Amino acid sequence: MKKAVIFDLDGVITDTARYHYLAWKRLAEGEGVHFDEAANEHLKGIDRMGSLDLILASSPRSYTADEKLALATQKNEHYKELIATMSPADLLPGAVQALIDCRAAGLRIGLASVSRNAFTVLASLGITDKFDYVVDAATIAQGKPDPEIFLAAATALGVAPEDCFGVEDAVAGVASIKSAGMYAVGVGDPQVLRQADVVIPSLAQFRLADYLAA
Numbered sequence: 001m002k003k004a005v006i007f008d009l010d011g012v013i014t015d016t017a018r019y020h021y022l023a024w025k026r027l028a029e030g031e032g033v034h035f036d037e038a039a040n041e042h043l044k045g046i047d048r049m050g051s052l053d054l055i056l057a058s059s060p061r062s063y064t065a066d067e068k069l070a071l072a073t074q075k076n077e078h079y080k081e082l083i084a085t086m087s088p089a090d091l092l093p094g095a096v097q098a099l100i101d102c103r104a105a106g107l108r109i110g111l112a113s114v115s116r117n118a119f120t121v122l123a124s125l126g127i128t129d130k131f132d133y134v135v136d137a138a139t140i141a142q143g144k145p146d147p148e149i150f151l152a153a154a155t156a157l158g159v160a161p162e163d164c165f166g167v168e169d170a171v172a173g174v175a176s177i178k179s180a181g182m183y184a185v186g187v188g189d190p191q192v193l194r195q196a197d198v199v200i201p202s203l204a205q206f207r208l209a210d211y212l213a214a
């Protein structure tokens with residue numbers, strides 16, 4: 001039986017992906033780089049500097065480390081403006097019920113988001129107290145698809161990786177869960193999340209009993 005569940009935040013519990021997209025799009029276009037929803041798909045679950053590198057790879061010019069830092073800061077300031085109005089109304093369907101079900105089943109509950117804004121977003125959504133442990137992204141050296149963030153959550157929860165399952169919407173995130181040695185519940189399109197053990201369209205279809213004995 002599984003003893004812990006580790007959730008991703010963006011795209012699973014709330015749709016901040018839209019705000020990341022808008023903020024990256026403004027930055028990319030300012031640098032003369034074409035950026036659309038398809039390009040944004042590749043950034044999901046990728047940390048801030050990693051995302052910036054992917055965008056600037058299509059730029060005709062090169063950038064110094066200082067210039068990159070300034071651009072990342074500029075994007076984050078815009079992103080923070082966009083998320084400032086978030087509230088519990090921004091919780092995705094089924095998210096709170098999934099957390100309630102996991103708690104009722106006696107699972108330890110973790111959050112593994114590479115977003116440095118995760119604590120702010122959780123507070124705005126009013127669900128901080130629903131987690132036993134939230135990984136501080138600033139302490140993670142290797143972002144997704146590296147397993148580090150899911151392993152860090154499991155360690156802090158005191159549960160072996162094989163007794164955990166992860167819930168993710170991004171290809172890089174599912175890869176992170178699988179290389180951590182955990183069962184992966186994908187949220188989204190099964191054609192995209194091919195590495196997941198099971199894929200559901202949203203947390204409204206979260207069926208805990210199916211994952212506990214997996």
Ligand code: G16
Nearest residue numbers: 010044045046048113114115116117
């Ligand atoms: C999320 C998003 C990514 C974003 C990353 C870093 O990852 O999916 O698109 O680049 O956070 O966010 P920030 O710039 O706020 O630190 P995750 O792991 O929550 O899916």
Ligand code: MG
Nearest residue numbers: 008010011169
């Ligand atoms: Mg995500």
